[in-house]
Amino acid sequence: MTMKKQKSEEARPLPIADLPRGTARPRLVVFDLDNTLWTPELYQLKRFPKAERDIWLFQGTRAALNELSSGRPEWADTKVALDSRTGQVEWAKELLSKFELSPASTLNDLSSGLQQIFSGSKRAHYERLKADSGIPFSAMIFCDDSTMNTCEIERMGVLCVLVSARAVDLGSGLATFR
Numbered sequence: 001m002t003m004k005k006q007k008s009e010e011a012r013p014l015p016i017a018d019l020p021r022g023t024a025r026p027r028l029v030v031f032d033l034d035n036t037l038w039t040p041e042l043y044q045l046k047r048f049p050k051a052e053r054d055i056w057l058f059q060g061t062r063a064a065l066n067e068l069s070s071g072r073p074e075w076a077d078t079k080v081a082l083d084s085r086t087g088q089v090e091w092a093k094e095l096l097s098k099f100e101l102s103p104a105s106t107l108n109d110l111s112s113g114l115q116q117i118f119s120g121s122k123r124a125h126y127e128r129l130k131a132d133s134g135i136p137f138s139a140m141i142f143c144d145d146s147t148m149n150t151c152e153i154e155r156m157g158v159l160c161v162l163v164s165a166r167a168v169d170l171g172s173g174l175a176t177f178r
Helices: 002-009 059-068 091-097 108-109 122-133 147-156 164-171
Strands: 027-032 079-084 100-102 115-117 138-143 159-162
Touching: 027 059, 027 115, 027 122, 059 100, 059 108, 079 108, 079 122, 091 115, 100 108, 115 122, 122 138, 122 147, 138 147, 147 159
Parallel strands: 027 079, 027 138, 079 115, 138 159
Antiparallel strands: none
């Protein structure tokens, strides 16, 4: 995506999904990294990427992360986790410390140590997330662009949101919830 196109999309407001009154909020929202949180995918890069130069957050996921970190009382009991089945573990972890959501908050800060970034089974990632957070699968939401991953994790009892990388790229991806 060109910087000009990215800037014009950032100016467009994102849709807001109003949850029905009394709807239980998830206690853990988990975002996959490649093609869900950011683009391009790490395996496509030949050298260590720089945040906002070689790799950038999708507008929709940035809006959702900003909402989750807004300090609003309705999100007070909701935690954020980051998950990736990547071979570029060090790159991913470094990028999480570089992407700022606000001048005082990075993706690392938002996820409060709830990160499962290693190659292998997503099931193992979720078993660890459950153990580390103390949150049951039924109180989690997982956002990913991979049908294979969402199908695997859905069988564990986690509500999964299949994110279209194309839709996110066009600015209509993850809605902000209020």
